[in-house]
Amino acid sequence: MTKRVVHFGIIGCGLMGREFASAVSRWCHLLDVNYIPVITAVCDVNLDATTWFTDHLASIEQVTDNYRELLDNKRVEAVYCAIPHHLHEQYYLDIIRAEKHLLGEKPFGIDKQANQAIQQAIVEHPHVLVRCSSELPFYPGALKVYDFVKEGLVGKVIDVEAGFWHSSDLNPLKPINWKRKVSTNGAYGCMGDLGLHTLHLPLRLGWKPRLLSASLSNLVEERPDHTGQAVPCETWDNATLLCEVDSGQHTFPMVLSMKRIAPGHANTWFIRINGMLGSIEYSTQNPKQLKIMRYTAGGRQVWGTEDIEYHSAYTAITGNIFEFGFSDSILQMWSAFCDELVNGADMIQPFYCATPDEAAYSHELFTAVLDDVQNRISTRS
Structure with a gap:
């Protein structure tokens, strides 16, 4: 099969930049992609951060500390940008305007x-x-959840809970980083960092949660600097949101939680x-297990657990008996991005990456959370 080559530039050569590069190096893992x-x-x-890339990737032709030089590179068709939140606006605008x-x-x-x-720049550059x-x-289990709902097997939704938790910040001696500062991370705190991951699947299912109330916690108020x-930690560690979703036929509650300390x-x-x-x-705590309960009127209410085979969105060389992991999910996501870029509406499989509209809705929700918390603080004082 002749494969269309997509030349990428990476802006931001930290952890996630290396993950993308690693996924590219594993592209032979995928079957039947064009x-x-x-x-x-x-x-x-x-520039020291770029050394890992030049050490491992023979394809690199340009190394720079000026992202505008990368955007001037005619060979670069697409960009992966992994930078702190306060830089998003200018960098993303320049990338989009550079086509x-x-x-x-x-x-x-x-x-x-x-x-x-x-969002406005995207509208102005529709191609x-x-x-x-x-x-x-x-993850295969997440895609099975999506299919289960889309096939109507849930029926009338009673309630939904979704979250993204990690405990890497439980240690109070962990040095402060840019995610702890409002100037670089933003006032959303953990919601900005973890929130779209939590919302991605509910939004893709057509569920737009409306905020009812929220609880935000700053559990470690100081951390050591270099x-x-x-020094003060300015951003929220944990967030729990009680929301309501209007499905068109009825409303149901949705609890969303994002935790840096879990x-x-x-x-x-x-x-x-x-x-x-x-x-x-x-x-993902038990990535091979899926819990399902199917109910018929008057029947027993019994949860069952099934082992999930390695059955990914894009066919891979891995046998079904093996376990899917984080590096596989990165590879699958990147395949979806390239698939949509090359094949447009005729994607090999239908589950596409998170959209700007989904990201925009997360901003609507998280802004409402901050307003809710600020109103309660003002009322108390």
Whole structure:
């Protein structure tokens, strides 16, 4: 099969930039796709961060600390941009205006105003494909949840709970980073960092939650800086949102939680949907297990657990008996982005990456959360 080559530039050569590069190196893992990404250019303000890429990728032709030089590169067709939230607006605007296809990191702007500027640029450049990175719904179990609901097996929805928890920040001695500062992370705190992952699948199912109330926590108020001196942590550690969804026929409650501090968890993404006909639950904490209950009137209410085979959105060389993992979900997400870029509406499979509209809705919801919390603080004082 002849494969269409898509030349990529990477802006931001940190953890997620390396994950993308690793996914590209594993492209032979995928079967029956008619496209292949090639990383042609890399950019980071810290040139030392680019060394890993030049050490491992022979395809790189350009290394720069100026992202505008990368955008001037005629060979670069698409860009993966993984940078702190306060830089999203300017960088994403410049990438889109340069007519480069973009897969950007969430939350697509440090706040609602920045997101609206990015949205306007997308409208002005309709031929540029813009998507948001959110790999967790590409786990086979998550896709099974999506199919279960779309096939009408839930019936009337009773309630939904979704969340993304990790415990890497439980240690109060962990040094402060940019996600702890409002100037770089934004006032959303953990919601900006984890929220779109939590919302991706509910929004794709057509459920737009309306906020009823929220609880935000700043559990570790100080952390050591690079000198060891304690400095303030300005952003929210944990957020729990009580929401309501109007399905058109009825309303149902939805609880959304995003936690940087969740004892015993290490990047656990989960969704639980209860319905009058069927209920389903999946968590990456047990990535091979899917819990399902199918109910008929007057019948028994019994949860069953099935082992999930390695059956991914895009066919891979891995046998069904093996286990799907995070690096596989990254590869699948990148395949979806390239698939849509190359094949448009005729994608090989239908589940596409998170959209700018989905990111924009997350901004609407998180802005409402901040307003709700601020109103309660004002009322108390």
